[in-house]
Amino acid sequence: MSCSEALRTQACFDGQLDALSAAAVERHVEGCVECQTLLQDLAQTREQVRRDLGHVRAPTDVRERILMGLAPAPKVRRALWRSSAFWIGVGSGIGCALASALVAVVLLAPWYEGLPLDALVTDHVDSLLPGHLTAVESTDRHTVKPWFAGRADVSPLVEDFAQEGYLLIGGRVDYLENQRAAVLVYRHGQHIINVFALRAQPVAPRHDTTRSGYHIACWRAGDLQYCAVSDAGWDELHGLARLVRERAARDASPQTPER
Amino acid sequence: MDARRERFEAQALPHLDAAYRFALGLTRSRADADDLLQDAMLRAYRAIETLRGDNPRSWLLTIVRNCYFSARASARARAIAPWPEGTDEDPLESLVEPSPNPEATSVQEEQQRAVGRSLSRLSLEHREVLILREIEELSYREIAAVTQLPIGTVMSRLTRARAAFRAQWLADQSEEGA
Numbered sequence: 001m002s003c004s005e006a007l008r009t010q011a012c013f014d015g016q017l018d019a020l021s022a023a024a025v026e027r028h029v030e031g032c033v034e035c036q037t038l039l040q041d042l043a044q045t046r047e048q049v050r051r052d053l054g055h056v057r058a059p060t061d062v063r064e065r066i067l068m069g070l071a072p073a074p075k076v077r078r079a080l081w082r083s084s085a086f087w088i089g090v091g092s093g094i095g096c097a098l099a100s101a102l103v104a105v106v107l108l109a110p111w112y113e114g115l116p117l118d119a120l121v122t123d124h125v126d127s128l129l130p131g132h133l134t135a136v137e138s139t140d141r142h143t144v145k146p147w148f149a150g151r152a153d154v155s156p157l158v159e160d161f162a163q164e165g166y167l168l169i170g171g172r173v174d175y176l177e178n179q180r181a182a183v184l185v186y187r188h189g190q191h192i193i194n195v196f197a198l199r200a201q202p203v204a205p206r207h208d209t210t211r212s213g214y215h216i217a218c219w220r221a222g223d224l225q226y227c228a229v230s231d232a233g234w235d236e237l238h239g240l241a242r243l244v245r246e247r248a249a250r251d252a253s254p255q256t257p258e259r
Numbered sequence: 260m261d262a263r264r265e266r267f268e269a270q271a272l273p274h275l276d277a278a279y280r281f282a283l284g285l286t287r288s289r290a291d292a293d294d295l296l297q298d299a300m301l302r303a304y305r306a307i308e309t310l311r312g313d314n315p316r317s318w319l320l321t322i323v324r325n326c327y328f329s330a331r332a333s334a335r336a337r338a339i340a341p342w343p344e345g346t347d348e349d350p351l352e353s354l355v356e357p358s359p360n361p362e363a364t365s366v367q368e369e370q371q372r373a374v375g376r377s378l379s380r381l382s383l384e385h386r387e388v389l390i391l392r393e394i395e396e397l398s399y400r401e402i403a404a405v406t407q408l409p410i411g412t413v414m415s416r417l418t419r420a421r422a423a424f425r426a427q428w429l430a431d432q433s434e435e436g437a
Contacts, residue, residue: 007414014392014417016399045421048428049393052375058279062293066275066300070264118333132305175301 003034013042061092068093069175116176121211123174124194124229127185133192134170134185144171144184152182154224156197157248161186166193166240186240191232193240200225208234217241221248263307270315271303277316277395278323284390285327285383289373295330299323317401320391324405377428385420392417 003009005028011017012025029035127133136147145158151173160168166186173180176198184195200223208217217228217237226244228237278299282292299322303310310318373379378386391397391405402417403410 007418010418010421011399011414014399041425042421045425045428046393049378049389049424052378053280053284053390054394056276056280056283058275058296059293062279062296063275066297069297069301070267070304116333122329122333126302129306175298 003032003038005032005035006038009035009038010042013039061095065093069180117209117211117216119176120196120216120227120229121214123176123183123196124214125212127172127174127183127194128192133172135172137170139168139170141168144168147171148173148182151180152197153180154182154197154199156182156184156195156224156226157221157244157251158184159244159247161240161243164239164243165189166243188230188232188236188240191230191236193228193230193232193237195240195244196227196229198225198227199223219245221245222252263304266310267304267307270310271300271307271319274316274319275300278319280394281320281323281387281390282327283374284378284386284394285324287374287379287386292373295323295327298330299326302326314401316395317397317405320395320397321405324387377424377431380427380431381420381423384416385423388413388417389420389424 005025008017008021008025009029012022017025029039136144138144138147139160139162141158141160145155148155148158148171158168158171160166162168166188168184169187170185172183172185174183174196175181176196179198182197184197186193186195200220208215210216214229214231215234215237217234217240219226219241221244226241228240230237275296279292279296282295282299283289286292286295299319303319303322306322312318378389381389387406388402391402397405399410399413399417402408402413406413408416
């Protein structure tokens with residue numbers, strides 16, 4: 001059935017030919033029954049494909065959730081407060097949060113005995129791309145800690161351990177499954193260490209592991225689950241884990257006066 | 260002043276509907292498309308400085324596609340461990356590809372409602388070029404960029420995808436009539 005010019009006829013139908021070639025194809029089609037049929041079929045197929053999907057729009061609640069998930073720009077946020085769409089978004093946002101919490105409990109519980117380890121590594125690797133590492137750049141915990149408020153689901157321990165060789169260079173928020181995890185970024189020598197803080201899951205977490213050549217050290221502090229990911233060695237990762245743990249334990253103890 | 264957000268809203272957000280349609284076409288499920296879209300838009304937001312040139316739509320669709328494949332890869336990796344031994348069936352494939360087994364029927368029905376029956380029954384390779392060409396009206400060159408295929412392959416795949424769709428559609432029509 002296929003004419004040797006069929007591919008060119010298709011390209012002409014798709015508007016991918018220059019005027020001269022298109023004119024040549026049109027001349028050819030005039031005398032070619034196969035290509036005439038082909039053009040009719042192409043038009044009918046296009047119409048049917050469009051009928052299947054062409055008029056679909058992104059649901060409003062998804063759009064609102066996406067906008068709300070981004071780090072808010074103060075200027076835009078002021079404008080948003082006044083719009084009714086924002087409040088609809090808030091309503092649906094809460095609804096969606098409840099729904100996804102339910103989904104998380106029902107669906108994710110079985111494999112959450114581990115952690116989204118592959119996602120952690122993917123995130124770590126992504127973060128090393130230019131411009132992805134930090135959303136707030138600061139070595140000052142008093143800048144980084146409040147930055148997480150309202151952006152991440154958790155408020156992790158934020159501490160610079162520059163004296164111990166782990167320089168806090170900033171933080172960002174990453175979606176990990178259904179959570180907005182707080183991520184602290186440390187530099188240790190040539191290595192970048194991402195420390196993810198998530199809500200701890202009821203099932204005991206897996207401990208240290210290696211994925212795609214990246215070490216992942218996991219530990220808990222209170223109701224938070226921490227995971228440090230890096231291409232640094234185990235000793236370096238454990239060094240940072242120990243520091244964060246000790247500091248968190250000191251923070252949690254009410255007897256200890258504030259430093 | 261948040262330059263990133265402004266740029267995102269000016270250049271990426273106008274193509275949200277296109278991204279959603281593509282996500283639906285890839286996943287064939289509304290719930291999965293919602294997740295994929297959210298994932299992709301967040302990535303687009305974080306990577307807005309990688310958007311160069313004047314084709315934000317292709318750029319965004321490329322991100323949607325990459326997110327889809329990386330989510331699929333990690334779902335596959337997760338699925339490997341708990342899958343019982345002694346079966347070589349890929350648990351993900353049985354979800355994604357239409358199969359005659361009764362458990363998949365409800366998934367299949369949901370897929371069909373989400374994107375239309377004939378389209379949902381095509382292979383992933385065929386669905387994606389069809390959507391990019393017929394719905395989003397990308398040029399061959401743009402499709403080649405999004406799918407990372409040579410233009411010649413785009414053209415031949417498009418021919419096969421259209422033929423497959425047409426055959427499926429005709430089959431569905433006669434099934435309906437029967």
